[in-house]
Amino acid sequence: MNSPRLDQLLTRAALSRVFEPSDNVGLALVAAAGPVDALRVATGRVRAGADLSREVTEVLAAFGIPASGNSVASALERWAPRVQDLSPERDLATVQRLGGELLIPEDPRWPEALRGLELGMPLCLWTRGNLSRGIPELRRTAAVVGSRDSTGYGASAAGDIAAGLVTRGWTVVSGGAYGIDAQAHRAALATGGVEQIPTIAVMAGGVDRYYPAGNEDLLREVARCGLLLSEVPPGSSPTRWRFLQRNRIIAALGAVTVVVEARWRSGALNTAHHAAALGREVGAVPGSVYSANSAGCHRLLRDGSAVCVTDAAEVIELGSPIDAADGAAGTAHEGPRAVHDGLTIEDMLLLDALPLRTGSPVEKLASVAGLSVSSVRAGLARLELEDLAARDGQGKWRRSRT
Amino acid sequence: MNSPRLDQLLTRAALSRVFEPSDNVGLALVAAAGPVDALRVATGRVRAGADLSREVTEVLAAFGIPASGNSVASALERWAPRVQDLSPERDLATVQRLGGELLIPEDPRWPEALRGLELGMPLCLWTRGNLSRGIPELRRTAAVVGSRDSTGYGASAAGDIAAGLVTRGWTVVSGGAYGIDAQAHRAALATGGVEQIPTIAVMAGGVDRYYPAGNEDLLREVARCGLLLSEVPPGSSPTRWRFLQRNRIIAALGAVTVVVEARWRSGALNTAHHAAALGREVGAVPGSVYSANSAGCHRLLRDGSAVCVTDAAEVIELGSPIDAADGAAGTAHEGPRAVHDGLTIEDMLLLDALPLRTGSPVEKLASVAGLSVSSVRAGLARLELEDLAARDGQGKWRRSRT
Numbered sequence: 001m002n003s004p005r006l007d008q009l010l011t012r013a014a015l016s017r018v019f020e021p022s023d024n025v026g027l028a029l030v031a032a033a034g035p036v037d038a039l040r041v042a043t044g045r046v047r048a049g050a051d052l053s054r055e056v057t058e059v060l061a062a063f064g065i066p067a068s069g070n071s072v073a074s075a076l077e078r079w080a081p082r083v084q085d086l087s088p089e090r091d092l093a094t095v096q097r098l099g100g101e102l103l104i105p106e107d108p109r110w111p112e113a114l115r116g117l118e119l120g121m122p123l124c125l126w127t128r129g130n131l132s133r134g135i136p137e138l139r140r141t142a143a144v145v146g147s148r149d150s151t152g153y154g155a156s157a158a159g160d161i162a163a164g165l166v167t168r169g170w171t172v173v174s175g176g177a178y179g180i181d182a183q184a185h186r187a188a189l190a191t192g193g194v195e196q197i198p199t200i201a202v203m204a205g206g207v208d209r210y211y212p213a214g215n216e217d218l219l220r221e222v223a224r225c226g227l228l229l230s231e232v233p234p235g236s237s238p239t240r241w242r243f244l245q246r247n248r249i250i251a252a253l254g255a256v257t258v259v260v261e262a263r264w265r266s267g268a269l270n271t272a273h274h275a276a277a278l279g280r281e282v283g284a285v286p287g288s289v290y291s292a293n294s295a296g297c298h299r300l301l302r303d304g305s306a307v308c309v310t311d312a313a314e315v316i317e318l319g320s321p322i323d324a325a326d327g328a329a330g331t332a333h334e335g336p337r338a339v340h341d342g343l344t345i346e347d348m349l350l351l352d353a354l355p356l357r358t359g360s361p362v363e364k365l366a367s368v369a370g371l372s373v374s375s376v377r378a379g380l381a382r383l384e385l386e387d388l389a390a391r392d393g394q395g396k397w398r399r400s401r402t
Numbered sequence: 403m404n405s406p407r408l409d410q411l412l413t414r415a416a417l418s419r420v421f422e423p424s425d426n427v428g429l430a431l432v433a434a435a436g437p438v439d440a441l442r443v444a445t446g447r448v449r450a451g452a453d454l455s456r457e458v459t460e461v462l463a464a465f466g467i468p469a470s471g472n473s474v475a476s477a478l479e480r481w482a483p484r485v486q487d488l489s490p491e492r493d494l495a496t497v498q499r500l501g502g503e504l505l506i507p508e509d510p511r512w513p514e515a516l517r518g519l520e521l522g523m524p525l526c527l528w529t530r531g532n533l534s535r536g537i538p539e540l541r542r543t544a545a546v547v548g549s550r551d552s553t554g555y556g557a558s559a560a561g562d563i564a565a566g567l568v569t570r571g572w573t574v575v576s577g578g579a580y581g582i583d584a585q586a587h588r589a590a591l592a593t594g595g596v597e598q599i600p601t602i603a604v605m606a607g608g609v610d611r612y613y614p615a616g617n618e619d620l621l622r623e624v625a626r627c628g629l630l631l632s633e634v635p636p637g638s639s640p641t642r643w644r645f646l647q648r649n650r651i652i653a654a655l656g657a658v659t660v661v662v663e664a665r666w667r668s669g670a671l672n673t674a675h676h677a678a679a680l681g682r683e684v685g686a687v688p689g690s691v692y693s694a695n696s697a698g699c700h701r702l703l704r705d706g707s708a709v710c711v712t713d714a715a716e717v718i719e720l721g722s723p724i725d726a727a728d729g730a731a732g733t734a735h736e737g738p739r740a741v742h743d744g745l746t747i748e749d750m751l752l753l754d755a756l757p758l759r760t761g762s763p764v765e766k767l768a769s770v771a772g773l774s775v776s777s778v779r780a781g782l783a784r785l786e787l788e789d790l791a792a793r794d795g796q797g798k799w800r801r802s803r804t
Contacts, residue, residue: 020751020772077774081765157691237770239754241747286688286700289559289712298688301703301710308703308710310691345643349422352641363483368639370422372479 004106011035012104012124013088017233018042018079019123021245025065025075027119032059035123043083044076063119091126094234098208099223100128103135113138116278117252122231128207129197129227135253136171136196142315143173143254143275145247145268146180146261151293154180154261157285159187161258164312166191166198170319173253175246176201176219176228178212180260180268185222199226200253204246205238206230244270251275256319258283258309262296269296276305281318283309346371350379351399354389359396406508413437414506414526415490419635420444420481421525423647427467427477429521434461437525445485446478465521493528496636500610501625502530505537515540518680519654524633530609531599531629537655538573538598544717545575545656545677547649547670548582548663553695556582556663559687561589563660566714568593568600572721575655577648578603578621578630580614582662582670587624601628602655606648607640608632646672653677658721660685660711664698671698678707683720685711748773752781753801756791761798 012035019026019042030038033056040046065071092102103110103125114121144162146154162172162184172188174181181201188199199222203211207228210216222228231249232242247267251257251274259282262268272282284306287294300306309315343351353369354360360368366376380397383389390400414437421428421444431440435458442448467473494504505512505527516523546564548556564574564586574590576583583603590601601624605613609630612618624630633651634644649669653659653676661684664670674684686708689696702708711717745753755771756762762770768778782799785791792802 018772023772074774074777078768078772078777080774081769082772084769153690237754239751241751241754285691286696286703286710287691288555288689289687290555294688295712298710298712301688302712302716308688308700310697310700310704314704349641349643352639352643366480367483367486370420370425370480370484372476372482375476375480 002108004104008035008104008106009092009102009124010088011039013091013102013233014086015039015042016123016126016231017086017088017091018082021122021231021242022120022248023075024063024119025071026079027121027123028060028063028065029056029072029075030123031063031119032056041072042076042079043086044080091233091235094208095126095128098128098234100126100207100228101131103127103131109134111135111138111253113141114249114252116280117248120248122249124231126207126230126233127227128229129223130225131227133197135200135227138253138255139320140169140196141171141173141200141254142319143250143257143271144180144184144260145174145250145257145271146184146259147263147266147268147293147296148177148179148181149293150179150183150261151291153287153291154285154293155183157287158183158260161260161285161309161312161315162187162199163191165315166193166196168312168316169193169196170312170316171197171226172199173250174199174201175243175250175271176203176211176215176222178214182215182218184260185218185226189218189221189225193225197226201226201228202246202249202253203228203230203238204232204242206232206234206236208234211238243267247271248274248278251280252278254280254319256281256283256315258285258315259297259300259306260285261287261291261293262300263292264295264299266296269300272300272306282306283315283318285309346375347379347382350376351383351388354383354397354399356399359392359394359398361396365397404510406506410437410506410508411494411504412490413441415493415504415635416488417441417444418525418528418633419488419490419493420484423524423633423644424522424650425477426465426521427473428481429523429525430462430465430467431458431474431477432525433465433521434458443474444478444481445488446482493635493637496610497528497530500530500636502528502609502630503533505529505533511536513537513540513655515543516651516654518682519650522650524651526633528609528632528635529629530631531625532627533629535599537602537629540655540657541722542571542598543573543575543602543656544721545652545659545673546582546586546662547576547652547659547673548586548661549665549668549670549695549698550579550581550583551695552581552585552663553689553693555689555693556687556695557585559689560585560662563662563687563711563714563717564589564601565593567717568595568598570714570718571595571598572714572718573599573628574601575652576601576603577645577652577673578605578613578617578624580616584617584620586662587620587628591620591623591627595627599628603628603630604648604651604655605630605632605640606634606644608634608636608638610636613640645669649673650676650680653682654680656682656721658683658685658717660687660717661699661702661708662687663689663693663695664702665694666697666701668698671702674702674708684708685717685720687711748777749781749784752778753785753790756785756799756801758801761794761796761800763798767799 158180210219257275284297284300349369560582612621659677686699686702751771
């Protein structure tokens with residue numbers, strides 16, 4: 001695949017201006033007729049219904065959209081007000097002036113991960129930042145999302161997980177919002193990322209505006225060291241609808257989506273559901289049962305929508321099941337070896353029966369432990385070797401003092 | 403089933419003195435030959451092998467135990483030291499003097515829940531406390547277990563869950579240990595329990611001794627208002643082996659086992675595994691990812707061995723899936739209705755497009771929202787009715803100030 005032609009860029013730039021994200025009629029039209037003809041229909045240069053070829057009509061019908069019916073007609077009506085001041089050249093110039101570019105599915109750098117969205121795949125991605133390292137591959141990206149009103153606990157967890165991911169060569173995708181999102185981006189940036197883009201912020205509005213304003217410095221830094229992405233053109237406001245749709249892109253870019261903190265109702269849960277619908281893994285960070293900010297995470301854990309993750313290693317294990325098979329991720333948790341580890345049941349019974357101070361004769365030990373006298377003798381020899389049993393001058397046995 | 407006869411009580415009392423908990427040869431012998439003949443074999447009044455009937459030999463073989471082989475021979479050796487000072491009459495008298503009694507499977511009050519343990523079912527239960535209300539039924543008991551070195555967080559969670567369970571008519575089973583166990587018993591006792599026994603402590607040693615000593619007052623109160631149970635006779639020490647075996651009884655008595663706090667390696671996990679092996683539900687209480695005391699709970703959640711539970715209602719829902727079907731348990735979490743709940747997508751797009759201050763004309767709103775002019779007119783009427791949109795003197799629209 002070669003670099004896309006300017007006309008391809010202009011066509012998709014225009015479509016992204018006319019269609020709201022996830023406009024099903026518009027996207028079906030693009031799938032059915034291709035972007036060029038879709039734009040011709042959308043801009044009224046081809047009248048819908050009568051002039052749509054039979055093939056396009058059939059494909060639209062397959063999406064449940066009657067080409068001559070109300071859906072297309074009412075879509076044309078809603079697109080019309082935006083057609084008037086359509087200027088894709090101006091939008092392309094704007095994003096280039098910001099040091100960004102327009103990425104389209106015809107570009108070899110288009111992230112394959114987004115194809116999982118099928119019809120819901122964005123028409124294009126307006127980007128800002130350094131695309132020279134491309135968009136990271138799915139198998140090394142994780143979405144880290146959560147509440148805007150995070151607690152100190154959530155901020156720590158988000159930061160530690162994001163930093164751990166970047167250290168291990170992963171990229172952290174989030175939404176650039178206050179709270180968990182900001183903390184994830186911040187920790188990813190602070191950790192750097194030599195071989196990979198440390199972090200990507202997917203914006204609900206245009207990449208020309210840093211939203212929310214309080215995160216301006218942070219988002220500026222994401223654009224400098226990482227990437228800002230948006231499916232809506234420069235100048236677009238971040239609306240509720242676009243926030244909800246934006247979440248599907250965050251979910252699609254991550255091999256795993258981790259919800260760090262979320263209330264019972266939270267946009268982060270929406271991202272988690274998108275990830276699950278895409279067949280991606282979902283992780284949730286547990287927290288206090290008394291914290292409303294963890295209630296959404298516990299809800300995901302409880303209904304089986306998410307796996308419990310407590311650190312970056314567990315996120316990576318979740319996002320890369322094959323790597324996990326070597327068991328390396330599990331080693332961090334090996335505790336100290338307990339004194340009775342590896343003892344047979346008989347030796348454990350015997351060890352339990354040994355007094356700590358005044359020694360006991362073998363016959364007494366046999367009765368207390370519930371073992372035969374010969375078993376006790378054999379067991380005492382083993383425990384003595386392990387330095388767990390000691391004999392006194394009268395041939396009585398007790399626990400070793402060590 | 404009538405009350406058990408004295409000879410039945412004496413037989414099982416003696417067997418529980420000779421056999422350690424979960425002595426597989428001993429239990430197979432009881433299953434094969436019945437308790438009376440098992441005791442005759444164990445005490446050497448019948449020589450194993452030669453004198454065992456063909457039927458018994460066959461049943462033992464079915465358990466993988468050759469009647470004439472090493473297993474029975476070595477079992478006889480280990481039982482022998484305990485046969486000498488066997489005095490079941492004395493043990494029965496001891497427990498009766500403590501206000502308790504011996505409960506055996508031949509008693510109609512024997513908890514059916516324990517039959518799930520199959521061969522591992524205790525030979526008997528030495529009890530202390532008030533048996534007049536019987537042992538609670540499986541469907542209204544929950545085991546609440548956890549670390550001895552619990553945190554303040556774990557203690558609160560254990561207490562709140564136990565209190566909530568007792569309030570709803572459930573019984574809390576635990577192990578009488580320091581930390582989570584103690585907190586669960588304490589909260590259950592404090593909450594009372596009019597129709598049910600509030601709490602049961604299953605001891606690893608005899609019910610004549612309050613162990614650990616620091617919980618003496620608490621266990622005395624459990625014996626007064628609830629029940630102390632043990633499968634080992636009075637005078638028995640709580641050994642490591644008996645602690646591990648005791649856990650299976652706790653798990654078997656609960657419809658659900660809840661682990662409130664547990665380290666990566668913890669006896670509470672052993673109880674959880676027993677519960678899972680019995681096909682009982684297992685719940686784990688989440689906590690801070692920075693708390694070592696929650697690492698075991700997170701481990702259970704992560705590997706799918708436990709369901710995330712955050713309060714008593716969720717424990718009950720887990721332990722009684724049929725009751726949960728009416729959805730009553732979910733209602734507590736319904737949050738306040740958001741302003742955009744129930745709006746159509748079109749109306750949400752329109753609401754997003756409405757300016758907060760200076761009004762916009764319909765045509766501008768159509769372009770911003772990506773809707774047709776007629777849709778905007780219809781939508782504005784709906785939003786005005788909902789008091790979400792307001793019109794000014796010039797026919798321009800903005801968000802309603804409410």
